[in-house]
Amino acid sequence: MVEEIETQLQENIPKIISSQKAFFDTGRTLDVPKRIEKLKALKRLIEAREKYISEALFQDFKKPEFETFVTETFIILSELKFIIKNLEKWAKPEKVGSSWINFPSSDFIYQQPYGNVLVLAPWNYPFQLSVSPVIGALAAGNTVVLKPSEYSPHTSKVIEDIFKEIYPPEVVSVVQGGVSASEKLLEQKWDYVFFTGSVPVGRIVAKAIAPHLTPATLELGGKNPCIIHDSAKIELAAKRIVWGKFINAGQTCIAPDYILVHTSQKGHFIDALKNEISAAFGEDPKFSESYARIINKKKFERLQGMLRGEEILIGGQTDASELYIAPTVLNEPSLKSAVMEDEIFGPILPVLTFSEEAEIEKIIGLYPDPLALYVFAEDKDFSEKILKKYRFGGGASNDVVVHIANKNLPFGGVGSSGYGGYHGKFSFDTFTHKKSISKRATWIDMPFRYAPYKGKLLLIKKVMKML
Numbered sequence: 001m002v003e004e005i006e007t008q009l010q011e012n013i014p015k016i017i018s019s020q021k022a023f024f025d026t027g028r029t030l031d032v033p034k035r036i037e038k039l040k041a042l043k044r045l046i047e048a049r050e051k052y053i054s055e056a057l058f059q060d061f062k063k064p065e066f067e068t069f070v071t072e073t074f075i076i077l078s079e080l081k082f083i084i085k086n087l088e089k090w091a092k093p094e095k096v097g098s099s100w101i102n103f104p105s106s107d108f109i110y111q112q113p114y115g116n117v118l119v120l121a122p123w124n125y126p127f128q129l130s131v132s133p134v135i136g137a138l139a140a141g142n143t144v145v146l147k148p149s150e151y152s153p154h155t156s157k158v159i160e161d162i163f164k165e166i167y168p169p170e171v172v173s174v175v176q177g178g179v180s181a182s183e184k185l186l187e188q189k190w191d192y193v194f195f196t197g198s199v200p201v202g203r204i205v206a207k208a209i210a211p212h213l214t215p216a217t218l219e220l221g222g223k224n225p226c227i228i229h230d231s232a233k234i235e236l237a238a239k240r241i242v243w244g245k246f247i248n249a250g251q252t253c254i255a256p257d258y259i260l261v262h263t264s265q266k267g268h269f270i271d272a273l274k275n276e277i278s279a280a281f282g283e284d285p286k287f288s289e290s291y292a293r294i295i296n297k298k299k300f301e302r303l304q305g306m307l308r309g310e311e312i313l314i315g316g317q318t319d320a321s322e323l324y325i326a327p328t329v330l331n332e333p334s335l336k337s338a339v340m341e342d343e344i345f346g347p348i349l350p351v352l353t354f355s356e357e358a359e360i361e362k363i364i365g366l367y368p369d370p371l372a373l374y375v376f377a378e379d380k381d382f383s384e385k386i387l388k389k390y391r392f393g394g395g396a397s398n399d400v401v402v403h404i405a406n407k408n409l410p411f412g413g414v415g416s417s418g419y420g421g422y423h424g425k426f427s428f429d430t431f432t433h434k435k436s437i438s439k440r441a442t443w444i445d446m447p448f449r450y451a452p453y454k455g456k457l458l459l460i461k462k463v464m465k466m467l
Helices: 002-025 032-048 050-061 065-091 128-139 153-166 179-186 199-212 234-250 263-281 297-307 357-364 380-389 425-430 457-466
Strands: 094-096 105-113 116-120 143-147 172-174 192-196 216-219 225-228 258-262 312-314 328-331 348-354 372-376 394-397 432-440
Touching (some): 002 116, 002 143, 032 153, 050 065, 050 153, 065 128, 065 234, 065 425, 116 128, 116 179, 128 143, 128 192, 128 425, 153 172, 192 199, 199 216, 225 234, 225 357, 234 263, 234 348, 258 263, 258 357, 263 312, 263 348, 348 357, 372 380, 380 394, 425 432
Parallel strands (some): 116 143, 116 192, 143 172, 192 216, 225 258, 225 372, 258 348, 328 348, 372 394
Antiparallel strands (some): 094 105, 105 432, 312 328
């Protein structure tokens, strides 16, 4: 039965794309008021379906209702409100200064949608990370095929139902399925591809779209360092780190991946972590209503394997029947251990120490550019030095994860943690080709550019020096 569905789906994918391309070619997606009207309808429907979204996420991995609101629906509703308010202004041609070489002229940047967009979404924030890029693509005037994750089927079904109610399939189509569906989608020619996921899969996506020279945004991950200076407010740092690391059971691409704490503050920091984990999740987080589960057995076993042979300072309890891993803190794992070789993407927090800044550089330098970096310090010179020195997608001083909440900041990676950015106007810009237009006047025609050039070079050099 599953094979029949997959076969039917793969046969339908080219038809979906063909219908979307045909619709885009009609020019109807260029109607900005219509785009706004549809986005308003989408916002109203998400507000009405909030309960169902929350229930779906709980079914997928017991995500607490509070976390669903804060990290999923609220972010989307806020994004929609912001885009609806500003879209008409963003979509207008932007007048820019003209070049004297083209005198007389008026120059503009036209906002041109790319066309047919593919969005490949992940499972860890399955509502937010599916819907957010689709909103940006639709706001810019594109048609969209969304492939949500098969690992979060209940949320994926809710997403499909929501989009079906607002948009016809020639504008938005949600394609369900597993790896074979993703592979079939990547065989097609797209005008833009937006992928959120792991670095290894990101490489597969980049390779698949390269023959068509398809522009793309890749939102990937990496080992995000969190540095704690000896001047840091330790209790506050621990509180904020426990929240940012263990929200969503650590399944967050911008969560702190490992701690680098000054040797003098290690004991104080570990004690503070213990207190904050207990304050957040109780004596046994397994029974906490504020703590999620691992998404599936495969991910659970991978994380469980990272704990083998390590010195556990806090937590470490697991329950395969519930896909539960306690908030766990490890003491000084080897840099060659499994937990330090790859992005953790779960509720495991290694704590390493440093005495000199050179040790920070040595450890961070072992890994490709991370998606995020965090530094806790009251010494502002130290913080600024760290933030300027290292390449990373984005980050914060004296907090973690929070930079994602500001619509005025682009969210994205650098190097192996991805490329391109979105959120707020950056989402509109990501899915928009900036088309340069120069409108020349005809009442005069300057002769300098035309052949023959004899006798003109000296004159034009003199003019250029005056400018």
